[in-house]
Amino acid sequence: MNRLRVLCPDTEPGLVDRVLGVLDAEPGAVHVVRLRGAAVDPPGDVVEADVAREAVDDVLDALRDLGCAERGGIVLETLDTVVSDAADRAEAAVPGEGVDAVVWAELLGRTGQSARLSVTFVVMLTIACLLGAIGVVTNSPVTVVGAMVLGPEFGPLAALAVAAVRRDGPLARSAAIALAAGFAIAVPVTALAAAGAEAVDLVPEDALTNLSGVEFVYQVGPFSLVVALLAGVAGMVALIAGEGSGVLVGVFISVTTVPAAGFAAVAVTLADWPRAASSLLQLVVNVAGIVVAGVIVLVVVRASRRRRGVPESLPTRPRSG
Template sequence: MLYLLHEPVEKETVEEKILPLLKNIKHELVSYPLDKEFDIDKDSALMLYLPDAVLREIIPMAAKNSWSVSILPHPNNKFTSKGLGISEDIEEVITQYAECEDPYDIDLLFCNEVPVFSSVNIGDIFILSERNGKKNFFQEVINIIHNIRRVSSLSHHSYQISTDGEKIIHTSALGIIVVEHASSSLISKRLLEESSINDGSFQAFVLAPQNLLVLLWFFVRSLVPNTKTLNRLPSFIGKIKTSNLQVSDDAPMDYTIDGEKKQSKALNFEVHKQAVLLKQKSIYSENTEKENGRKSIKFEGLPKGETRKELIKRSLPILPRASTEQFQDLFKVLRTNSKISTAFMVMMILSTLIATFGLFANSSPVIIGAMILAPVIAPIVSFSMGMVRYDVPMLKESFITITAGTLVSLAFAAGVSIIIPLKVLTPEIEARLSPTLLDMGIAISSGIAAAYAHSNEGIAKSLAGVAIAVALVPPLAVAGIGIGWWDWEVFSGAILLYATNLAGIILFGGLTFLLLGFAPFKRAKMGLVYTFIIVILVAVPLSLSFDRIMQEANITRALEGTTIENVVLRDVRIRFGSTNVVSLRLVGSENIEPQRIQSIKKEIEKRIDQPVKLEVVSAMEF
């Protein structure tokens, strides 16, 4: 016998849409709620045309009495059919019932003795939960836009999580999502491989992002239409696989079971094995993953200790914010690095000497060796932190150390240039006499690399040291050579390059610390303004120099390889002055007379639209 359960108000709908499909099946209509005496024998079954709220009552009752059930799709059945993986077509469900000889045993997850068909959402996880069970990409986008006004007020809540009665972690998180299988929520679809509803366990995901940026990035990745799961669990998500779980807090927790809002100080999750006898097909009935009894717990990235307490106090920041432990560890290192020491001075002298000899020898490998030895990165990064934290003692100590290192480097480079009886502008020296905005770009990249490497323990500090040394030690040595030669052009060009890189590194190193959350913007504002002004002042001569390089490139491009009066122009070089000097080689098939060179000069001036002095080397082609 088949008993078709329905609510009294829907009797007409049942008679019109369902009864004609049951004409070959012995059945009886039963109105819900049931009479106290209602009972069925083991050969009978229930067919349920009921909404989610009623199914949450009748299915545990059926499980307790070992009644077989078939669930028909209903306008207000948004979670049960999807959660159990059954068809949402009435005719197909009835056909499956008729063809099903032995009911399928299905596990069922309970939260505080209430059955869970889809998911339990604890706390503020609306951004990663599906709305009314919908799966459409654009509907999910609309969902987040609808709730975007709540993003600024998101904050962590405290949670004590236990399993088998033993506490495993006291953490904070935006919320927790509990699901029995992969299809239950937006987040589980991207983090779980296809899972079974009959493995005797469920999954709990603890969402604990420490800033909105990482949360929104994960949300965007989750919405992208893709059937593949993410290869790696994001660091801000903890994952627990178990057969029972307890979540508690001192204050009442807001949570939803399949969209129904509830509140409690303690939640108890437990899987009832083979609780439901399902007399119809489920997409999970063929997934026969066996229960292995193993728990899986991954929560390395969840906040604990002081970090947990700080996150509970405030709303979730947009950008990363360093924890107290992170700040204390980094600050100790930078405080030490800001102080002048014998080791710093010795290494500064040695790196300068090596760089100076390498510049005279025109040896790139020797200069690179000096870059590796240079210790000047340490006080510069400390100065950047002192600037954004407006820490006056650190600023003073860093400034003294940087100044002392600069003066010592200039003095020793000047001394070497006086001792060595050579006054030749080698290509390595000449390369550091005309800084441009391109060098500012190098300084910016170096400053970001230095600050990031110091804030991240997983990156070797030496990598940042090499990056900064590239920009600082050689120009300092060249400036010292300019002092030794008493040559203003050599000194001014190199010291401008040094100042450029120093200012760029300090400013963007500080900005990096600011973005990584090591200082509040209000405190960093004044230091950043002063440094930015210095960068702007330095950028003025750099832009002029960059403009000069552009002019040189345009002139070279206009003349190199061209033919004037059957003479080919080769090896074009430009020297700027009150009147620019064009140096080149004229290649022809015969000797070139002075009158002809004058004619070529006029044609060159016409092509580049400016007067020039011409220096030529004549060559004959045979």
């Protein structure tokens, strides 16, 4: 279930009644509450309701058609626990399963925030690349796993997929800038660290030959694209469902991106150009595969929604606080 809160300003006579009409007509909406005069800025009424996740997108579309987003405001929150027979009946009355439902406003909020270039993103990506480089140089799969856990790059990759489906140029540019700038900083920093380690004789002589446990990081094989596609599907499905499996999904997705970038930095430092080129190709192939898989998942979801007779209305990207 999701908690919906709608601000209906006094300057729009009849708006609150139309909002209540939308909720009354929706079998997936329960626990409707009208708080008269509760809104301060702008002054007006507040309407709250609990809505089955499968019905949220339809309700939001109807409220946007009423102009609630422009004239007042719409807030959506996820409810972890709702103990109510009425809520159970509401969920049963709406076709489908909540875990499979796509709430576009929620998805846009998540990906839009992840697509922004930030200090946190750059720092985490740089640390992940450093760990990936250390793991490859020392032939340590455990350290490579550490890089996988820290890798934050799926956020912008998912945003690129959403932007492609929505044809959202600003979102695509924001995500592309975050990825390009992030790797443009993380890879040189990793290369400098590798050069410093080599200068003090910390890099083993067989650093680029004893790679039996981590060859998958730089070797572009027949399954490279398959792994990337599966990773993209898993990540987008988890993002849509909003499940708390982000860490495991992050491990799966980062396996072919961050470690490849870290290894490329080391290979360039040690002048191993063939392996450097192979690592960069691995990175490009898997980034492209993840984005393409994300697009496919979203297209399938939209097509499924249309087959059920629900009109598609993609919202504008919500502003974050």
